[in-house]
Every structure is written in structure tokens, then in C-alpha cells.
Amino acid sequence: MNGSRTASLTVAWRFASLRVEGFPWIPALILGVIALLAVFADVVAPYNPEVGVLGDRFRPPAWQAGGSEAHLLGTDHVGRDVLSRLIFGARVSMVVGFTAVIVAGLLGTTLGILSGYLGGWVDQVIMRVTDTWLALPALTFAIFLAAVVGPSMWNIVIILAAVYWTRYARVIRGEVLSLRERDFVRLAIVAGCSKKTIMRRHILPNVLNSAIVLGTLMLGVVIVTEAALSFLGVGVPPPKPAWGLMLADGKKGLMAGYWWLTVLPGVCIMLMVLSANLLGDWLRVKLDPQLRQL
């Protein structure tokens, strides 16, 4: 499997050779912390995120009147510890976000390469489908799919991938179209390589840059969409702690002034999306200045 080995080596090489200049330390740090929390949630979180003590409901954060150090960030409407839920929510966001982005990336990139390189009716068909798929409003379509297949965490991943693969297909196809005219591809054709080989060994490693950059930018979008879905009740189902779900629950206490249930999960979402976007911007400039139009 020469192509995939070349591909993974290329990815590793690209990351290793990125110079430190202008590296967005803070966003990377934030993402790193979130990732660590996600992985070690069981150890770090003080309480079980899914079980609440009904007598301890709506506790404000520790620094406010009525708060206690037992619950640093307060409790929600069924008495669950907010901090623990936020930490476990990181796990949900990370898992759903990354998986969806990767799956969408795989699907979209493959179709983009096939469409761009093979041309002809394959291209026409894939392009028509992609354009139409793109016309479907993302959130509405995701809700529709959730209604059709029923919400569960893994269903959501598939739904998100199904909604967003088109972004990759378009961009990658564009890249492939220009790559096709480059000399090294022409040399390979002249040398008698099969189409499959060319796509695998020559085209794929060269579109990886765009795919990676697009991936980081899509991460933010995917997470916000997942939060929206959970907020509306068709995302990750309770009692699993998803930040979007926490926002939905938080709405219940909003009019009573229980601000921490609304503000804190949102801050987490914002931090994650912001960091992903900043990292993506930096990657975009670093890996290929031509991608600035993205």
C-alpha cells in the first residue's frame, strides 16, 4: 500500500518541518488541555456527570454567595456538578468533532480526487450531486437526518460527516484539477502508471495540505453544529453531557438568573472553536500560501 504510506509519511514530515514562527501557542495549548481533559475525564472530574443530588440543585459557582467549594462551578437543575459535566462534555465534543471531521474528510477527499482526476461523466455526476448536497442547508439537513435515523452519539457523527463532506469534495477537486496539469503527473502518465496508482501516489499526498487545513477549519463548524443539534434535542442524547445539551438545560434556569449554566458551557464551546480556527488559520498560511482564499 505504497500510496497510504507515502501519505502518512508526508503528513508526519509536514508537521515536523513546520517552523515555530508565529505558532499560535495559546490556541494550541487550549486545544491540548481540552484534549487531555477529554482523555482523562474519569480521573480529573470530581463527580459523576450523569448523576445528580436533587437536594443540591442550582448551586451557583464557588465564588458567589450560596456556592460551595464542593462544586467549584455550581450544579445544574438536577443537582449534577457543572465542572464534571463540562469536563466530560469535552470528551463528547472532541470525539464527535474529530471523528466527524475525519470521516467527512475521507469521504470528501476521495470523491474530490476521483471527480477531479477522472473527469468526464464521473466528474459531472459527482459534481452535480455535490452541488445539490451543498444546497441543502446544513443545520436543517442535519436535523432532518437526526429525525430519520434517531439520535445517538455515533449517529450524530455519521450525520455530521454526511452533511459536511461536500466542503472537502469541492476544494479538493479544484486542487486536483490544477495538479493534473503539473509535469510530475504527466510524467507518470507517460511512464504508464495506472490511474489508480497516480491518484494514490501522486495526487493524494499533494492534496493532503488542503485537506488538513480544511479539517481544522471544519472542526469549529462541526462542533458548533453538534452543539446546536444537542441544544435542540436531536443531538447527543441525555444524560450524556454534551455542552450543547447543557445549554438547553441552562435555558431552563435562565430567567431565574442562573447564569453559570448558560455562560460556562458556551465559553467552552467558544474556546474550542476559536482555538481550532486560529490553528487552522496559521496552518493555512504555513502549509500553502495559495490556500489563503479558503
Place this chain on the structure above:
Amino acid sequence: MKRFIVKRLGYSLLSLLLLTLIIFLLVRLTGDPSVLLVEPGASKEDLVAIRAQLGLDRPLWVQYGQFMSSLLRGDFGHSFYYRTPVFELYLSRLPYSLALALAAMAFSLLVGIPSGILAAVYVNRWWDSAGKIFALLGLSLPSFWVGLVMILFFSVYLGWLPSSGSGTALHIVMPAFALGWYFAAAHMRLTRSSMLEVLGSEYVKLARLKGLPEKFVIAKHAFKNALIPVLTLAGINLVIMVNVAVVVETVFAWPGVGRLLFEGISFRDFPVVQATVLIGGTMIVIVNFFVDILYAVIDPRIRYER
């Protein structure tokens, strides 16, 4: 030109067809259509009866034919909850969504365009940096969270604005802001890059060579030209806003089509959900068609492409 329009029309019609096909197939193949297309709480016998009635045991292409023929007649099904034809229901709610979208669009343009122009004119200086931060925030903060936080501030703490419903002008302020926030950032970004491109163009160069004052050059020559792509994007975004407003309308209980969708999923009212996707997608295909034509009118080169 005519050939171009006909060609684009053909593409759009094909897209619409594909749209219905995709939705149709997704329902029939991945979900259990008999459960979805039937009211919640139906008994086993009802299910069997419905299956026969809806023709769910017929071959797929026959079903699709049925599906398409009812769509073309404007029959998008009946809402289980409201007991009215979905299309009527949708149309009755659409004006609210349009009103919200227009308000949000006005906000996003009023904020986005001037700040984009300033960011371009003062590129890499203070204004541009402020603009970049604004853009980043706009693209990173989910609209519904902005809405929730605004309710916290302006309704709960300050008591200035109503937190839900519609009715007075005050009711639209927060939802419009929450919805328009993201688009303000997007419009700002596009205005900035469009303006930068125009400022580097030859005719702006010549205008400066003619000795025209800089403010004049910007206001007269650069502005109009830079605005073209922004306004066309705004047109597309208007329709997108109507669709994306689901969450904002839910947060503020604004009675638009987004809220209708929310009700649809809350009450397991599948015809409503399906219709919303179909109509939403159709609107976008139509808007894209008109925008493509518009671009061809403005830029003659596009007509001869492809």
C-alpha cells in the same frame, strides 16, 4: 447569453430533482418510513393499514413517482400536530422568518460593510486588527449562545428587552442581533478583501494618478466596485439565514419556520421536518440560480465559460 441562462436553468432543475431524490432515498432507505410517516402512538394495525395506504410495499421507483407527483401538486403532507397541510403551515410562518432575516441582514450589512471598508483602507493598522478580532469572534461564537447571553443581560439583568415572542419592534432586536452576528463578521471579511483587491486595481491607480483626493477615490471608485461581491453574497446569505435561524427562533420563541422545524422534531411531526428540508433546499437552489445569472450580467466573461 440566452444559452447560458438555459444551461443554468437546466442545472438548477437537475439539482431540484436530485434534491427530492436524495431526501426520498434517505427516508426510504435509512429510516423506517412506516414509523416516520405515521403519527406517533399509532397501533400495530394502524401501521399495517398505513403501509398499504402509502404504498410502502410497492417498488421504489413507483413510490418516488408518487412522491414527486404530490410534491408538484404542492402537497407536502399533513402535519400530525397541527392537522393542516404542511405547505400552508410553512407559508404562514415564512413571513416571520423573512422579517427576522431581513432585520438580521440589515444589522450585518450596517456593521459589516463599514468596518470592512475601514479595515481595508487602514490595512494592517489598528482598525484592521480590531476587525480581525471581530471577525474571529463572529465566526467562533454560536448564534444561539449569543442569544442566550443577550437574554441574560438585557432581559434578566437589565429588563430592557423582552425575551421571547413577537409583536413589538423590541421583540426583534435581540434575535436579529444574535442571528446577524455571524454574518456581520462574514460580510466584514468579504468587504475587506474585496476592497483590498479593488484598491490595488489599475483603475484606482489611474484615479490616483489623475490627482483625485484619496477620500474621493475610495468613496467613488473603490466603494461601488468592492460592494458587488458583498451584495451578491448577502443575497445568498438571506436565504441561508432563514434556514439557519432554527436555533435563534427556538431560543427566542420567534414564530418562524425555524421554530416550526423545532416543533416538528419535538412532536415527532415528520412531514413538517421533511417539508422544511425540501423547501429550504429548493430556496437555496433558486437563489443560487439567480445569483449566477446576476454575475453573468455584471461580468460578461462568465457567460462564455464552461
Place this chain on the structure above:
Amino acid sequence: MSALLEVSGLSTQYVGARGTRVTRAVDDVSFTLEAGRTLGIVGESGSGKTTLALTLMRLLPPGARIAAGSVRFEGEELLHKPEAEMRALRGKRIAMILQDPMASLNPLFTVGDQIAETLRVHEHMSRRGAWTRARELLGAVNIAAPERRIGEYPHELSGGMRQRVVGAIAIACGPKLLIADEPTTSLDLTIQAQYLQLLREIQRERGLAMIFITHNLGIVAKMCDAVAVMYAGRLVESGPVRRIFDAPAHPYTQALIESIPRFGDTASRLTAIEGQPPDPAALPPGCAFHPRCPLVMDRCRVEAPPDLEVAAAHRARCWLAVEMPAGAAAKG
């Protein structure tokens, strides 16, 4: 009598991001231009001729700065003028024509509007007055049916007509100096001759001085009184047109003249200059032309030749000019 335009020691540099790379786009350029005369500036792309023109107008892009020198126009020093005064000068006393007329004209405004603009800003004419004058100007540049054309948009006109409109805009306020940056390069061959003819007429009628920037020596021979040859930002040769063509002193000029294909040439191959123009950011040491020069000497590789006088009003930057007695330059 002092010349209309006196440029001495002009140097313009581009500073790369973070002040690291310094590119000498224009390096120690000096020339003079009398009223009513035409100077041709010849060079390949990247030789710095456009930057020179923009420097004279003080309209350099950000990242460029004028490092040294002086530009005296009608006795006034331009490099220290405040921006407001420069603006009053541009379009009124010094005008410029750019290469691509389709790009120079704003597609959203009518032709008449764009001519009238200059008149309203510089001469403070009323709308009606400016419009009338614009119509006259269209006639002056030989556009037929000016009353009709004046309300049309740039894309409704042919390429040649557009460039005439650009010319009309340039002469609208009666400038003393017209800088034309490759004005015929985008035009069809048949139109080029007409346009050059027009420029000559206008020049004669109005006593305009012209700086004609081009890479085409044929045009220089037809249009110019004097010529200056630029290479890698430096003026390598300058002098009266006749003299330069008859007895070029610099090998680059010689090569340029030789590379023009001529009728009756029995040679079977076209002569081209070997090699490529240098990267302005990484100029070779010594004389910038030495890697490509057929007559290169050791001295050329090490020391850049100064501006030497070959004959009256004929200068060249070449060590050969020292060795060769004035007026006896042998063809290479």
C-alpha cells in the same frame, strides 16, 4: 534654460517583509528632459522602468521607499513636496497613461464621467462645463461621434478607443509632461500605429514633453528624441536616438538592437541575448549585466561601472566606454 525635468541619482527600494530583503528597483538613475521633447525608456520586464515612472509621480505602493536622489520639475523639487501639492500636480501638470486601458477605466462609470472627473477636481469646472469639455477632448483624440460615446461605458468601446479615452483623460488639464507606460502593448498591431500617430499630433499641438516607457525599440526609433536604456534598475546607456542606434556603447544596447528581426536579414537564426534578467533582489556583483555580456572583462565582474561620458549627451555604464575612444565604438 533649465530643463523641464531633471532627475539625478534617483534610487527607489522595496523593503521586504520585516525589513529583511531590500530590492533596489531603481538605482542611481539620472536624466534630463527638455520641454516638448520625447524620452524613451527601454528595458525588459523587471528592469525597473515602471517603478521609475511611479517614483516620479510619488505613487509607490506600500513597502517601497525613495532612498535617494532628486526630481526637479519646472524647477521645483518633487521629492519633498507635501502630498496635497503632489496631488494638485498629478493629472494637471504631469499626466500618466497606463498599459491596459480596460483595466485603467472603472467599468461602472461612463467614459465621459471619468474624463470630466479630472476637470472638475483640477479646474473646478461645473458639471455641464466639464461634460462639454470632455466631449471636445474625445474629438481631440479622434474618437468619432463623441456625443454618443461620451455616455457609454468602457466595455462598450474597442481597445483602441479605450486607450484614446485614457489619452483624453491625460491631456484634459493641459499637462506639460506625459508619462506613457507601455501604452500600445495591449493594442492590436494595426491600432498601435494609429495611436502612436495620435500621440505625436497631440504632442506637437500642445508642446507636451513625453516619457515613453516601452520594451519595443522600433517604437523608440519612431517616436523618441532621446533614449535611456534600463537594466536591473540602472540606466546603462542614454543619449540621442540616432546616435544610440548608430553607435551603441553598451553591449546590452547592442544586443537589443541586434535582436530586432529585420527584412533582408539573410542570417538563418534570430539573435537572442543569452541568459535571463537577474532577480532584482539578488543582483550579481560588479556590473549587473556581466553574466550575459559577450564582451565581459574581469573588471566587470568585480566593479560596477559608473556613468561615463562616451560623447556629447551620450552616456553609458560600461568599462568598455573607458577603453574605447569617444565616437569610435565598434559594433560587437
